[in-house]
Amino acid sequence: MAGWRSRFFRIGIILSMLGAFYLVALASQAERDQLRSIDVHLTPTCSEKLQAYGLTVADEYRSPYIVKAGGNPVSAAGYTAEDVRAIQRGCNIVDDLQGHLSPTGVRERWNATRFVRGTHTTCTHCHQSAGDKHDAEGKRPVGSNNLGASWVMADMYDRFTGMILSNELRQMQCFINSSNGFKPNISDDVIRDVTAYSRFLAAALDLKMGVRYPEQGLDEIPASATSRRGDDYVRGARLYAETCASCHGPQGFGLVVEGRAVYPAVAGPHSFSTDSRMNFAAVNTIMPGFICRNMPPGAEGSLDNQQCRDIAYFLSTLPRPAGDLKGPLSAVWQQAMMKIMPPLTRYAESIGRGQSLQSDQ
Amino acid sequence: MSVRTRPWVKHFALSSVPVAAIVLVAIFAHFGPSAGTWRAQLPPAPGWSEFQSANGIDEFGEDGYFIRAVQHGYGLFYYTTEYAPRFTRRTSTDAVHSCSGCHSVEDLAHGLVTSDRFDTVLRKRVSFEERVMRCYAQHLDGFVPTIYDPAVRDLRILARAVGHHLQLSEGVRRQKE
Numbered sequence: 001m002a003g004w005r006s007r008f009f010r011i012g013i014i015l016s017m018l019g020a021f022y023l024v025a026l027a028s029q030a031e032r033d034q035l036r037s038i039d040v041h042l043t044p045t046c047s048e049k050l051q052a053y054g055l056t057v058a059d060e061y062r063s064p065y066i067v068k069a070g071g072n073p074v075s076a077a078g079y080t081a082e083d084v085r086a087i088q089r090g091c092n093i094v095d096d097l098q099g100h101l102s103p104t105g106v107r108e109r110w111n112a113t114r115f116v117r118g119t120h121t122t123c124t125h126c127h128q129s130a131g132d133k134h135d136a137e138g139k140r141p142v143g144s145n146n147l148g149a150s151w152v153m154a155d156m157y158d159r160f161t162g163m164i165l166s167n168e169l170r171q172m173q174c175f176i177n178s179s180n181g182f183k184p185n186i187s188d189d190v191i192r193d194v195t196a197y198s199r200f201l202a203a204a205l206d207l208k209m210g211v212r213y214p215e216q217g218l219d220e221i222p223a224s225a226t227s228r229r230g231d232d233y234v235r236g237a238r239l240y241a242e243t244c245a246s247c248h249g250p251q252g253f254g255l256v257v258e259g260r261a262v263y264p265a266v267a268g269p270h271s272f273s274t275d276s277r278m279n280f281a282a283v284n285t286i287m288p289g290f291i292c293r294n295m296p297p298g299a300e301g302s303l304d305n306q307q308c309r310d311i312a313y314f315l316s317t318l319p320r321p322a323g324d325l326k327g328p329l330s331a332v333w334q335q336a337m338m339k340i341m342p343p344l345t346r347y348a349e350s351i352g353r354g355q356s357l358q359s360d361q
Numbered sequence: 362m363s364v365r366t367r368p369w370v371k372h373f374a375l376s377s378v379p380v381a382a383i384v385l386v387a388i389f390a391h392f393g394p395s396a397g398t399w400r401a402q403l404p405p406a407p408g409w410s411e412f413q414s415a416n417g418i419d420e421f422g423e424d425g426y427f428i429r430a431v432q433h434g435y436g437l438f439y440y441t442t443e444y445a446p447r448f449t450r451r452t453s454t455d456a457v458h459s460c461s462g463c464h465s466v467e468d469l470a471h472g473l474v475t476s477d478r479f480d481t482v483l484r485k486r487v488s489f490e491e492r493v494m495r496c497y498a499q500h501l502d503g504f505v506p507t508i509y510d511p512a513v514r515d516l517r518i519l520a521r522a523v524g525h526h527l528q529l530s531e532g533v534r535r536q537k538e
Contacts, residue, residue: 061532074530074533075533075534076530076531076532076533076534077475077478077532077533077534079478080478080479081479082479082485082486083477083478083479083486086486148531151531152531154521155427155430155517155518155521156427157426157427164426164427164430164514164518166514166517186508186509187508192477192486192488195477196477196486199477199531199532200531202530202531203530203531203532206530207530207531208525208528208529208530209470209473209474209521209524209525209527209528209529209530209531210421210521210522210524210525211525211528
């Protein structure tokens, strides 16, 4: 009899737990449905951009950007209110992943912080101007990581992973490596909204399917594009101190104002991981390309190819989180370095400054 | 001499079971019904060469991987019962037994560029992949592949290749003829 009671009790507990999980799933789904239906509070960048591109609920979409440029825009399928909200949320996620500019916090970003480890990461740090950068003349700069151009060239073979990468899988890689975080589900609203926004950019800019535009991705700079002096992290350290440290900090930890990363970390615990393509030690052409084409803001193109490679080399020597592929020993080592190196570097630099003051006197 | 007196025989027999299982899986992966999906070289489906040249497949994609995926997509589209038998109950004797029974490849390309929109019937935004999965389950009277399955992915890549050939922009609808 006692055995039956015990068995019945255990089955009851299991059924209760399954029921509780089911209720939690239902509540989560209902919350998502509610979030999908509420009006979106746009960030200033997104508000300006989406207004300029004429995003409204309509049966037909004709890009005002193309009209303004003197072109004849194609007639594209319009957007429903649900589509418009998805595009707006996608823009917000790209511009402000951590929800600092949202009145309801990160909830309006589908709690995207659960997919990143640091507090700095947002897509717009690499995909500048919410993934759609324009120069002073209104042109889209070469190698500016345009998200619309990425969408039309998705599904290509990726030489780093050896896979055909869809747009969604590429976004997942950004979360894992560039954000040193975790992979969202391919059907997660975070991924789907960013895809919706990228596709809208492709429509607004009238980008053709499968065409490689210069603003797509980064303009890689191999050693062969330099005068072959060789990459030098000592030169890179000096250049970094002169050109980059005023924004990113002397040790690359970024600048945070009122909890928001104004300038992102390029080293340390809030930075991209060692598995990221931005890591010069992993791929030595991408970070120099990003620096040369996009840095420093307002003075892009002021650094030559060798200088960009030197700075990227120096950055790769700074401690940062180990990527998942590197294994636990590397992770422990990098964690230790991120603790030990900053005070040691400060101390070493203070000695250097003292000696230089004495020699000046 | 009985087996009881030779324990190594029993030990050998037990340890060979997992090895045999692994060998069987490897043989199945090599010769199995979907083996074509995993091979580096696909035997071309009838009409592939003509399709390839007519749609300029070789001019798009930076490598053979993309073209191979398009080739597999072509097989899935025109010969669904042979290329995706796991996901359809239809046979070649049915009137409609492939994607091409309802759609043209141009439809597919336009379907890609106008996907990810709100569907008034389903009351939600529907991606291209979900449409393909629904086609397998409903129109092809079969089963839903996962979103990562080559049976879904390669149809999207086929649509992308044709979309490139037609120079489609995002959201462009097909003109009624």
